[in-house]
Amino acid sequence: MLRDALLVCGKDLRIELRSKVGLNQVAPFAAAVLLLFGLALGPTTAALKPAAAGLFWVAVLLSVVLAVQRSFAIESADSARDGLRLSGLDPAGIFLGKGAAIVSQLLVLEALLAAGVALLFGARLDGALVLLAACVTASVGLGAVGVIYGALSSGARVKETLLPLLLLPVAAPVLLGATKAWNDALSGRPGQADVWLSLLAVFAVLYVAVGTVAFGPLLEDA
Amino acid sequence: MESGGASPVAWAIHMALAVSLRDAVALAGRFPLLAGVTLDVGEGEIVHLSGPNGAGKSSLLRLCCGLVPLRSGSAVVLGHDLAADRRAVRLLAGYLGHETFLYEELTVEENLRFALRASGSSAGEAGVQAASAMSRLALAGRLPATPVGKLSAGQRRRTALAVVVGRRPRLWLLDEPHAGLDLEGRQLLDEIILEARGGGATVILSSHELGESGAHPIADRVVQLAGGRVVDDATGTTSAEPRPVLPPAAEPPAAQPPLAEPREVPAPKAQPASQPEAAHVA
Numbered sequence: 257m258l259r260d261a262l263l264v265c266g267k268d269l270r271i272e273l274r275s276k277v278g279l280n281q282v283a284p285f286a287a288a289v290l291l292l293f294g295l296a297l298g299p300t301t302a303a304l305k306p307a308a309a310g311l312f313w314v315a316v317l318l319s320v321v322l323a324v325q326r327s328f329a330i331e332s333a334d335s336a337r338d339g340l341r342l343s344g345l346d347p348a349g350i351f352l353g354k355g356a357a358i359v360s361q362l363l364v365l366e367a368l369l370a371a372g373v374a375l376l377f378g379a380r381l382d383g384a385l386v387l388l389a390a391c392v393t394a395s396v397g398l399g400a401v402g403v404i405y406g407a408l409s410s411g412a413r414v415k416e417t418l419l420p421l422l423l424l425p426v427a428a429p430v431l432l433g434a435t436k437a438w439n440d441a442l443s444g445r446p447g448q449a450d451v452w453l454s455l456l457a458v459f460a461v462l463y464v465a466v467g468t469v470a471f472g473p474l475l476e477d478a
Numbered sequence: 479m480e481s482g483g484a485s486p487v488a489w490a491i492h493m494a495l496a497v498s499l500r501d502a503v504a505l506a507g508r509f510p511l512l513a514g515v516t517l518d519v520g521e522g523e524i525v526h527l528s529g530p531n532g533a534g535k536s537s538l539l540r541l542c543c544g545l546v547p548l549r550s551g552s553a554v555v556l557g558h559d560l561a562a563d564r565r566a567v568r569l570l571a572g573y574l575g576h577e578t579f580l581y582e583e584l585t586v587e588e589n590l591r592f593a594l595r596a597s598g599s600s601a602g603e604a605g606v607q608a609a610s611a612m613s614r615l616a617l618a619g620r621l622p623a624t625p626v627g628k629l630s631a632g633q634r635r636r637t638a639l640a641v642v643v644g645r646r647p648r649l650w651l652l653d654e655p656h657a658g659l660d661l662e663g664r665q666l667l668d669e670i671i672l673e674a675r676g677g678g679a680t681v682i683l684s685s686h687e688l689g690e691s692g693a694h695p696i697a698d699r700v701v702q703l704a705g706g707r708v709v710d711d712a713t714g715t716t717s718a719e720p721r722p723v724l725p726p727a728a729e730p731p732a733a734q735p736p737l738a739e740p741r742e743v744p745a746p747k748a749q750p751a752s753q754p755e756a757a758h759v760a
Contacts (some may be wrong), residue, residue, distance in 0.1 A: 274584070274625070333581075334582070335575070337575070341545065343596035344597050361670040
């Protein structure tokens with residue numbers, strides 16, 4: 257299973273490096289979200305600073321939709337998805353591989369967005385360990401739930417609109433937990449973030465487990 | 479292994495079948511793709527599926543490789559019951575469909591290596607198999623390092639075929655394999671199919687490349703489909719009419735591995751309890 261996961265993850269990342277969709281489209285989209293929220297809330301950092309954590313995670317959440325759509329678009333082209341099914345790869349390995357590729361891209365995106373938040377909103381990135389732990393656990397959870405709903409919606413004719421409808425409400429606990437954890441860290445109370453980090457970890461473990469078990473039927477039936 | 483009560487003779491005959499379908503029904507939603515297909519294909523046979531558009535040729539091939547689920551009836555492919563274990567069949571079958579299953583951003587060689595590693599080869603084995611398959615399909619020069627998205631339709635077709643060749647399956651399922659290939663490519667494909675059969679593989683293909691007899695020139699048998707059923711099942715050649723043999727082409731490389739190779743897969747599941755039609759071998 258791990259061998260298959262590494263194979264699929266390597267393939268997806270190689271394709272992303274070649275196509276540069278993440279760099280040329282997803283990252284600029286996330287930056288645009290940050291900028292637009294900044295414009296809407298006001299030009300002064302006094303208004304923006306308290307909202308920095310929430311704006312950061314809203315931008316990440318919206319970008320996840322694009323990253324997941326892209327991940328399954330490469331399997332839709334020329335029915336590569338059928339090729340995956342025929343290959344004999346372990347479905348759990350495919351799930352973990354696609355999830356790992358999305359998580360890798362999200363972590364890079366979050367690093368860029370964190371710099372953007374510091375520059376645009378004047379936020380001081382204190383409590384680096386908590387910020388990093390929140391990013392890792394939230395990304396794993398978002399990657400797992402994204403791959404599950406990506407597979408579920410990829411066979412539908414209206415997949416472009418179905419995916420955000422399915423994914424965004426389910427990912428709400430991640431938005432809440434990650435925003436609270438980041439708020440605690442940015443406001444100098446990193447010790448209070450434990451409960452939110454625990455929530456993020458539970459969400460990640462739950463959806464990784466569900467995806468590992470359920471991805472086979474999803475891949476066959478969607 | 480249980481024979482399910484079948485007589486030893488019937489069991490022996492059944493084991494010589496690569497594909498055994500009985501009243502096989504497959505659906506897409508509520509639309510019938512196959513409406514009760516009964517068909518036996520012996521190991522080492524080359525069977526040509528014929529019929530008008532929508533007859534069920536592609537669906538039959540997709541059923542045999544486990545892409546389309548069996549709704550009712552029975553289907554045993556290479557000793558594995560498709561209703562119970564489609565994954566085992568997928569490891570043994572090679573399918574070339576209308577789509578190529580390739581990734582446009584990856585090069586020809588990267589696509590091949592990925593497909594071969596995904597089917598169980600180690601990195602080293604995949605490299606050797608990919609090089610051999612590219613050589614056999616004349617994917618030489620700059621082509622191995624060219625992204626598939628920049629290839630012509632015929633070159634893509636050759637690359638997809640190279641994946642099947644590299645996997646060395648025991649059952650070749652080829653859906654309009656000649657489409658998009660030039661004359662040289664079509665002749666090469668026929669040579670490869672005959673080589674595969676020579677290595678013990680079974681081949682089922684649908685094609686509009688017909689000989690004078692109405693069957694594909696290299697086929698042993700033509701099976702006519704219509705409305706998701708077999709409507710005619712006859713040998714394409716007789717003992718008085720020897721199977722056509724293509725003129726010898728360039729010798730394959732000395733190190734060329736056989737184009738069909740048994741590999742380790744889970745042991746076949748127990749056969750269906752009764753095989754009354756097992757003696758119905760073409």
